[in-house]
Amino acid sequence: MxxxxxxxxxxxxxxxxxxxxxxxxxxxxxxxxxxxxxxxxxxxxxxxxxxxxxxxxxxxxxxxxxxxxxxxxxxxxxxxxxxxxxxxxxxxxxxxxxxxxxxxxxxxxxxxxxxxxxxxxxxxxxxxxxxxxxxxxxxxxxxxxxxxxxxxxxxxxxxxxxxxxxxxxxxxxxxxxxxxxxxxxxxxxxxxxxxxxxxxxxxxxxxxxxxxxxxxxxxxxxxxxxxxxxxxxxxxGGAASVIIDSSADIEAMIPSLVKGGFYHSGQVCVSVQRVMAPKGMADDIAQLLADAASKLCVGNAIDEQTDAGPLIRPHEVDRVSNWVAEAKQAGAKILTGGDKLGATTYAPTVLLRPPLDIKVSRQEIFGPVVCVYEHDTIDDSISQANDLPFAFQASIYSNNLDMAMKAIEQLDATAVMVNDHTAFRVDWMPFAGRKQxxxxxxxxxxxxxxxxxxxxxxxxx
Known part of the structure; x- marks a missing residue:
């Protein structure tokens, strides 16, 4: 049969x-x-x-x-x-x-x-x-x-x-x-x-x-x-990192990060996952991301008004929910989302300062979750970005050429985007992952x- x-x-x-x-x-x-x-x-x-x-x-x-x-x-x-x-x-x-x-x-x-x-x-x-x-x-x-x-x-x-x-x-x-x-x-x-x-x-x-x-x-x-x-x-896949320099155009950056993080509800191998912000700027940047993410319409993908659709299977919703719950219990602050909207959908979520040793910081989320961290220097940001067994695309937002070039030279990535999100791709460019x-x-x-x-x-x- x-x-x-x-x-x-x-x-x-x-x-x-x-x-x-x-x-x-x-x-x-x-x-x-x-x-x-x-x-x-x-x-x-x-x-x-x-x-x-x-x-x-x-x-x-x-x-x-x-x-x-x-x-x-x-x-x-x-x-x-x-x-x-x-x-x-x-x-x-x-x-x-x-x-x-x-x-x-x-x-x-x-x-x-x-x-x-x-x-x-x-x-x-x-x-x-x-x-x-x-x-x-x-x-x-x-x-x-x-x-x-x-x-x-x-x-x-x-x-x-x-x-x-x-x-x-x-x-x-x-x-x-x-x-x-x-x-x-x-x-x-x-x-x-x-x-x-x-x-x-x-x-x-x-x-x-x-x-x-x-x-x-x-x-x-x-x-x-x-x-x-x-x-x-x-x-x-990977756990794509974005570094924000203090010279970045924050207003122009937010829509780009929202698209890179919540496109296809984060089910993209180079989706924005880990955002490293300068000390003193992380709270404001995270709140701006949360405000924009909270306005996304979640629903059936065949409806014209939908911005973020379902996760591919219900058990993926459960997994993402468990990871976010772990982050909250470990001390992360949930600025928006953090909830199942149903058996097949999860709210676009922004986490502030999750610990570096939990799943959302070390594994690929493959869901609508963006994490924001705070660092004293760009060297600290690069160190965290490189501290994983994955390496795919990464990005930096900066209007300082020296900082942009430093990120290009020191990030362990196959492609480094400057003033663009990590999920950018055209189909004639090389597209590959390093390490795992x-x-x-x-x-x-x-x-x-x-x-x-x-x-x-x-x-x-």
Whole structure:
């Protein structure tokens, strides 16, 4: 009997759809086909064919813009205003893949630098790495799929994609659009499945490249079990730090921090979590944040007026509630929020001076909670920011160039934003975590590079 995965709206928990789960026999067949597609070099899709498919894909996505946005909001709980931004990014991401195809070029290697190389000409070219398996997360259910699947199509790699259990409908919609745009179905397989089957797929020796977006616990576990030779990229989360210098434009900063901290109810891997303010300014900054956060409309993401939607599952609401309760008991001051608004929603919350050794200060909250701390010097702020096993994006608000450069030089982060929040991203920039926050570099062009491998020809003349 075929099992199905029911999909619910995370706000009211009403069933909005379902997808059949794939068993191992079916997935094994898909993987065998993918392997043969890669081995049959004469059957590789030419670049102009891949470009044509992706161009048609972008057009079809634009035609279905509102339907895709509503689906993101309905299954993922991201407010419509932000879901529309995600669709725009996803369409642009497909366009980026098209542009990057022309960059999949090799180069000439000089051979006559020593006598041993005389009489030879050498050059490199890039080839598709082979079957790709992509395992995705719920929080950007369309754009993350585009980041994992479209580069595989662009580089000529057959791909099997397992969406997050909570948000498979956006993934299926994208795969179906690829088929409609002309991609032969065997080149991209939609494989929702249970955890044991997914692990069996990921660790199969036929997998050439594994792309994972999700929790560090699961990602590092799967990486440890990969077959010899399988390449991978892992994108996890962190506890993003923001440093505020005394020269910062506070009025301009507050809306930015509110967006970075409460966008998608904080369910973003680089969401603003820890704000380090100068001594004597922390109370005022925290209160300004609290005042702005208290005005956010929390509700069903499919409603136009909603600013902050539900958390993805009720147990996440319970977890966030427990973490905040722990912070309050340990001495943190709750300036706004600190309450469940229902089984599926939590109030946007600002905490002032939580202790540094509790969960909200040391682990990724992944919920609508921002913590504000006070420090004597910027060196103290940088020290706290770097004192975690995670390192992803960080930021500093300052109108002092020396302070901004000091933060850029000393923060342990893959990207440091100046006068912008930590969740800023455009899809052509490198996007990656250090230490426990990830492995490899994301971003459309960087992913396409990882999904290809270099081959050199040396010709003796």
């Amino acid at each position: 075929t099992r199905t995965l029911e999909v619910v709206n995370p706000f009211d928990l009403n069933v909005i759809g379902s997808v059949p789960l794939k068993g191992w026999d079916e997935i094994d067949s898909y993987l065998s086909t993918a392997t043969q597609l890669h081995k049959n070099r004469k059957g590789w899709l030419p670049a102009h064919h891949r470009i044509e498919i992706l161009r048609k894909t972008a057009v079809l996505m634009q035609d279905r813009f509102e339907n895709l946005a509503f689906q993101i909001a309905n299954e993922g709980g991201k407010p419509l205003v932000d879901a529309r931004v995600e669709v725009t990014r996803a369409i642009d991401g497909v366009g980026l893949c098209i542009k990057e195809i022309a960059g999949l070029a090799g180069k000439q290697i000089p051979m006559n630098l020593t006598q041993a190389g005389d009489g030879r000409t050498a050059f490199t070219q890039r080839e598709p790495i082979g079957p790709v398996v992509a395992v995705s997360a719920f929080n950007h259910p369309l754009n993350l799929i585009v980041h994992q699947v479209a580069p595989a199509i662009a580089t000529g790699c057959p791909v099997l994609v397992k969406p997050a259990d909570d948000t498979p409908l956006s993934c299926k919609a994208f795969v179906d659009i690829l088929y409609e745009a002309g991609l032969p179905e065997e080149w991209c397989c939609f494989v929702p499945c249970d955890i044991p089957t997914a692990e069996k797929l990921v660790t199969d020796p036929r997998v050439a490249f594994f792309s994972f977006i999700g929790s560090a616990k699961v990602g590092w576990m799967l990486k440890s079990k990969l077959a010899p030779g399988t390449r991978c990229a892992l994108e996890h 926050s990830g492995y490899g570099i994301g971003g459309i062009g960087y992913t396409m590079h990882d999904m290809t491998q270099e081959k050199m020809a040396v010709i003796k003349v």
